Amino acid sequence: MEGMEKKTREEAEGLLKEWAEFLELDTGRKLFDDIIEELTGPVMKNRLNFNFDTEEFSYQLIKPVSGHEIVTIKECDFNSKKSLQRYKDNEGIDQAIKTISTYTDLSIEEVMQLKDRDINRINAVVMGFLAQIAPGKKS
Secondary structure: OOOOOOOOOOHHHHHHHHHHHHOOOOOOOHHHHHHHHHHHHHHHHOOEEEEOOOOOOEEEEEEEEEOOOEEEEEOOHHHHHHHHHHOOOOHHHHHHHHHHHHHHEOOOOHHHOOOHHHHHHHHHHHHHHHHOOOOOOOO
């Protein structure tokens, strides 16, 4: 991912909208504006990319953990969501850790080593593009 030429803000925002449209998301939501704001920087620096063939995001961590420099972020299936169910009513850190682990190729122990900026960006991808936590919310 590094070594590629840096994108402009407009190019990065355009890519984020293109990815959202490909995934059939409503880009008119207030939530999507927040997602764009959070993810423009990593897209500009080629640290966040989307593969149209696999429908997976790849994110280059600011600080690698356990040998992971690149994290794959992908949709989960019902089996994975079932394992998240027991964390449903827990709005705390345990739910966030389990959610990131479920949507990425990181173990719970590795997620616990992530730095705040990486956590925020991974959460933005998961909540904005994959989990669609608030699909109808317009603010």
